[in-house]
Amino acid sequence: MRERLDLLGLFRHAGPAVTIALTAMVLIDAVVPAGIAIAVQELVAADGRSALAPVLLMSGVVLAGQLALAFRFPVGRLAADRIDGAHRTRIAALVMGVPTVDVAERQDVQDRVKTTTAEPRDWVDRTSGDGAVSQLELVGHAVALVSSSVVLSWWSWWLVPATVIPAVFFRTVHGRQWVRHFRIWVEGVLYHRRWKYWGEIATTPAAGRELRVFGAGEWLLGHYTRDMRTHVDPVWEDDRRVLRGLWLALLLPLAGCTVAFTWVALGTAAGQGTIALEVAVVTAAWSVFSVAIRTDDVISLEGARPVRRAAGELERINPAPLPLRPHAGTAAAAPPLVRFENVSFSYPGRPVLNGVDLEIRPGESLALVGLNGAGKSTLTKLLAGLYRPDSGRILADGTDIADIPGWQSRLSVVFQDFLKYPLSLRDNIALGADDPDLLTGVVRDAGLAPVVSRLPGGYDTPLSRSRTAGVDLSGGQWQQVALARALYATRRGARILVLDEPTAHLDVRTEHDLFQRLPDITEEISVVLISHRLSTVRQADRIVLLDGGRITESGTHEELMAGGGQYATMYALQARRFSQGYEDRLDEGDLA
Amino acid sequence: MREYARLWRELIALCLRRYPGSTVFLIGWHVVSTVMFAAVGLTLRALVEATQAGTVTAIGVAALGAALVLTLNLGVEHIAYLRTIHLVERISLTEVEPRILRACAELPQVRHLEDPEFLDRVTTLRGQSGAVVDWAWAVLQAVSATIGLLVALAVLGGVNPWLLALLPCAAVQLAMERLGRKKIAEEDLASAEDLRLHRELYDDICVNPAALKELRVYGAAAQAIKLQAEAWERVTRSRARAALIAAGWSSAGWLVFGGGFTLAIFLVTAAGRPGDIILAVSMGVQFRNVVEHALHRSMQVGGYRRLLGPYLWLMEYARTHRDPADAAPPARLRRGIELRNVSFTYPGTTKPVLEDLSVHLPAGAVVAVVGEYGSGKTTLVKLLAKMYAPDSGSILVDDVELSALDTAGWRASMSAAFQDFGRYCTTFEDSVMMGARGDLNSTVRDADAEALVSRLPDGPATELGRRFGGIELSEGQWQKVALARSGARPRPLLFVLDEPTASLDAPSEHAIFTRYARRSRELAALNGAISVIVSHRFSTVADADLILVMAAGKLVESGRHDELLTRNGMYADLYGIHAAAHA
Missing domain, CATH: 3.40.50.300 (P-loop containing nucleotide triphosphate hydrolases)
Known part of the structure; x- marks a missing residue:
């Protein structure tokens, strides 16, 4: 929870206008599925009579959602970029403001600096800004679940647990899979960088000459293969495990949906509710599962975690960075003894x-x-x-x-x-x-x-x-x-x-x-x-x-x-x- | 275009051969997924219509169908996505990347690594084999998604022919969306320089501990931090502007599509059939995702072209630049190496680096090549190592054309330490031996690197280079590693030292020269080996059997030290400057 609040707190660097705009768009996007469910209910309820009002409601909701979606990317990018800029400037000030240079040369300090500021090299590297925006989107997903649940509850309260539980369960299972996969990947990241390194080496003129003179092409390929295998073998093994797990986990939404759809349809046929309500509830159930399948934020949060942790540690290592000022030019004085x-x-x-x-x-x-x-x-x-x-x-x-x-x-x-x-x-x-x-x-x-x-x-x-x-x-x-x-x-x-x-x-x-x-x-x-x-x-x-x-x-x-x-x-x-x-x-x- | 088609077939065939299960599954899914989008609307409609009819079996079937389509559409799509990544990674890392590496590391010549134009193409490909393979699948997916869109439109048209009007609306929207993406790509390109500047200032200056001492002394930290922040600010602003413009285009596109959609909903609602309403709505609101997916993959296909060009080029280059020569090099040199009227200009440039060079390097000689920067010394070495072939003239090894000698064989009978050497992040031993068999200890001794090894925490097994957490060496220590590497070849016929001691202190430099001179003499006695020592310092070469003085690609003088001094030419002049300091 502290980590989540820390991420949301980073929005102070994004500026109020950007933060408010982004929050608004995330929230709009979150309630759109529920809105569509309501509008479709109105459309069906209109039953062929003059349907201008529900039609406009529907297109209004869809359009609002599309606009929010369209502008969420640039505003989110801007927020993340600003947060990243502030973050890097802060890290630089911490490094440059060490009391004596040997502190910055310490291996533990350097390792942390690297963790906090590396240009994202692989999909596992996420920045502070990515983490903050994903955290906000996660809040949006929760709002989407709740608002769709409200529509479901119009049919009956038990429909909420019947759909939300399998959906949340699926999300949890898949989210865990991702976190595990992520950690396996990160565990071998050194070897990932090593195999990339051999590729880099092969294309530098200096190594190019030596590889030829010493006939070391096979040597290089051997190193590439060894390091690449060390990294990807466990990753690929886990890929297969994830895929097998996913097939199983998918049975949950399948069962949940089938039960919910059948029950609602049978109930409607038996006169328990209108067709219009059925349509709304089916639409809402659909959107609950659409939210559950989105797990990209899990990766962003997991990827940004080490960055935030290392940044906090640097703050503790250098609690009072020296102020950075240019030297003022001074009048010529005699050199000292x-x-x-x-x-x-x-x-x-x-x-x-x-x-x-x-x-x-x-x-x-x-x-x-x-x-x-x-x-x-x-x-x-x-x-x-x-x-x-x-x-x-x-x-x-x-x-x-x-x-x-x-x-x-x-x-x-x-x-x-x-x-x-x-x-x-x-x-x-x-x-x-x-x-x-x-x-x-x-x-x-x-x-x-x-x-x-x-x-x-x-x-x-x-x-x-x-x-x-x-x-x-x-x-x-x-x-x-x-x-x-x-x-x-x-x-x-x-x-x-x-x-x-x-x-x-x-x-x-x-x-x-x-x-x-x-x-x-x-x-x-x-x-x-x-x-x-x-x-x-x-x-x-x-x-x-x-x-x-x-x-x-x-x-x-x-x-x-x-x-x-x-x-x-x-x-x-x-x-x-x-x-x-x-x-x-x-x-x-x-x-x- | 034809070559792209061939590459596509080749890649898919490769996937099929190596991982038939995954490949068949994915191709099958792409076929099925063309109807998946339309199926969403159809099954939901079936559910509503079954409810209206009130038949329990129909309701059950429709509910299961709708749930199944939902699961397929969201879940299996996701599985297919993960499987694609997995397959692409496997094929690219085990098949395609090694091909690229081989082309880079094993072609006889080095032009593709030195000519900036070629090197650009090669570096573009670095670590990008995944994109090459992913391209093949992106093509498939783009096609499948586009067909899916058309199928969906056909279904909508079946409800009400007027709904086909969504097609032109979608086309307009697609075009506008594309305009926006183009803008983003343009802006990325335009802000790339600021981004590089930011990264360089940040990584190399601001948070680099080695830079800190200078920043402190010059009071430049504030300036550095300000400049990196400004560069980032420019990047941020330019990215945000482009993304906003793109969002504007996208929104405008949606307004057009939204107009069509509203009309469609109005028409469908007026007909008053709930099944059709849910069909139209569920497909209409998902339209954007499907369009975006199709667009994303097809834009990716376009983006990958940037890599496919260099990839195809490199494969073709590798195919056509294999070494046809097969003569075995001699076991010992009897006459030596002779250069006859050798001229050379780097490809893509106009200024000759070597002009009409003729000289005989006698077997068993220690030959020194001196001259100032840019005089062609290093190029001469590269020609001797067959890294390039002379434009005209010929190089003879004991009367056999060097070009006729099997390149790998010739290189196996030479060794070298270059001025611009590699600093390999691996163990000391590995970095020295580079896969060769031999006696590490004597090699280390010859390079005067025993003190260095004794200081390494794990001895020869110590990892070198800070990059992966190993020990970082000083310039001079790296140089000793490179020297040791050159000594790992037991009996070379040609031994080259290209300014190998620039960063060493006096006793180390002396010790190295003493040892290498002795080694050169031993080798000479053994198999008539020639040692070539390149230097811009004159003090180190006075003892050579033959000194070649080069200037602007020409051989100005040659002879022994004392001969050259009495000649009072360029050598005597430059030697004088240096000697004056020691007098």
Whole structure:
């Protein structure tokens, strides 16, 4: 019952006009069968005399029903769409408003987000809006049953249980069948998605090449068949059970109808009622069974249930989502002195940083190096206040960054997996805070100007092939867009620029040019640069090496090379390989 | 049209062969159901007339008949509906989908997966085999429902010839209904872009935890949420508008039909026969359902055409693009692979990707191909793998035309790791071996992936990829899986590494190159295998036996590292830029 009220409560998002209109149409549709029964009674009772009034009554009822039916679809669609829109916006606000980013990354949170917002993929996926509209229609079905029952009771009260009980019984049996079938289907839905996945894989160019080179067509088909069978075998088994059950269940309405029709007809023949009444009652009995056979709402309700449940759980996980506001552009200030004091951080079950002490001095360029998985990216996330340290503090000019309102507006980061918005180039860089002069400047600085001049719509070209007149950029060009985005933020007040592998997709020449320009385009800004290509970091003011969860080496390139530590080893390795080819052996110990 | 008819016969025959019981039942039901609608009115009339006559037996028979028709009309119709779904699913998943998959995964060449025009058709078919089979049944049902309508009209005409006037009224109504549906379909198409935009913004940006860090740092969350909501609002409005217009058409149609219906009822009532009244009313009020059903199925038939075109095309394409070559590839390479004046332009484009390329890749050599983006490196690899055939010129493997070699056989004697590799959501072991037999451990060792495997919770049996709840790997780790896959072939004659280390750190990249270089030498000694390493980084290839420098589809320079440096050409130039950073 709570679930049902929750669904009906969703109509607050549909707006009063739509809700009232939809309710009216559902109710009209519900009482039409009873209305027809009454009108047909009047028609027969007219007995050939001037029958204009009952004829008009009949066509009025039918027409009202048809109009209600015709407009119920668009109004219901509108209500469901509005409810879904409000629902998704709410879920997005809950996800984006988590206190720290790691909450959103939790598997349990992600699973729920997926459940609540997935685009309906299969017939079992229903949205909140579908559920709400179906719940309203269910109310309509109840009204239809009651109103038809009233007509039946004109003949005799016992006719009501005689017809309604088999009808409701049929509906219950079939509804249960559906719910069971639904659950069996959903139980294997992972395998359903898997077999679809193999089909998808077979049509991607990347897999297409590998499937051919490795002669793996049969491998793919084998996986498809196995996953498909795992899903559908129980479903098909249940299909047969449902069909057998249905044949049996149909005996009920057959018996109910036969009894009711015979009894009424015999009674009428014996003079217990008029032909007109008989006709009305037979019509009403018919409509009782027509309502009983409709079970599509059962599926919608069942399909929307997990969505509602997961949405409620997300509300409980994040009871007070942070408000979402754009950064206000700030006047240029000096970059702060940032200090990491004995900072430790673990992912669940995996310690990453263990007592990091580090200074980022105002205006310096600091390179952060280390092997894959050393925690370089994690460190930048802590710096950006996206995670909180498990212990230790991060201070900016002496204040804990956790206590600095709008700390993130003072930072700008090119993440390794930067975002590719399916929006225009302008929006991709300015993110809604448009300033044409700044835009031109950062595009030039990021080396993107030649790309812009080739774009058909200039800055307004959508950067997604799925949009009209949209284009796809190459990996390298996207990287330049991400850089322009970061530079744009620095022009609007960010004073620390973090570059996490900013040139991984660039070719040699572009990468070289970019690093040449970097000091000029980041004046008065602290720069933190992460790169595994050590040749690109040697010009940094200072280089720190992250190893085993802490900073183990720090100094200029020359100092570190002279120190002969791990940095020197890694650098020598890349350079040696360069000058002599790749025959050199690397000692296993250096690989840890 | 003829090919559609052939496809229809083929599909129904397939159903009949595999599931004769269901198929016969359904066809039978579609025949019976042509009179079902009319039977509703007829049995109810019989019941009323029996009552008037007062004969008990007649009443009993009529009551049973009416109840039976009711049950058939509602219940068996529903059973037939479920049975159709069941049958369609069975045939499509066990027969039709595998045909589509085979065509996609097993044709020798890959044009149908790379040419956007062809790929569009192929992706349209993804997971849609059900629609292909359902089409065959939709045709049958549309025909049966239409005949049912005509039968019903004939019955009504029998009561009073004037009732035949309902036919033109119904036709007008049908036409208007159709106009409305068309409008909805148009609007769906028009709002598809906004819907995609909404989904992309929503799924990839708003609720994607990986996006959140950037949204926070840039303060872009509010903007993202606003843009997705606006896109959805546009979709909502456009859908609602179309649906309202369609409802308007439908209502107008009903007004026309309603006029006819009112007149019909008036005429029937004036005759004063209760049986006829209930017949006319019961059929009149159900008319809409029947019309809608007929319309729905026939519109579906039309809609499925969108898929049938690509399906027929793909089947024809698969039939005509089988591989006729059957020469067996050699067991070892003696001379090597020679390209003679090879030119290639991707079908459907005009710019040549390779132009007049002639080069000899000696047996046992490690060949490096360098050049900037778009220079034709990857295309060269695709030609060597027989993914495409050259437009002109020829490729010789030990003096035998590559085109004459049995494609599957040739591929069985090569292996490759591509830059754009697949990330398969299955176990690590399965993803590496892809059904091949071999030693997983040594393969893992060669790819320097032991550390990766040791970190996986279930070792090689760990499911990969977040999509189905497995472990998500980093870019570099996925790359190692792809590398390991390429090493699962024990003794390839041609081994291709197409920029396989772009996302790896220095020691990993180094270790991999060291191992693969050693492996290449071993293979070369074993069977004269050629290794081809494609790269846009020059540092990785200095040791190769032969370096091919490509630019704009042409071979600019070739030779050993030191030869190319002394030549002071493009190679020396680009190498210089990179080397300067390390000096």
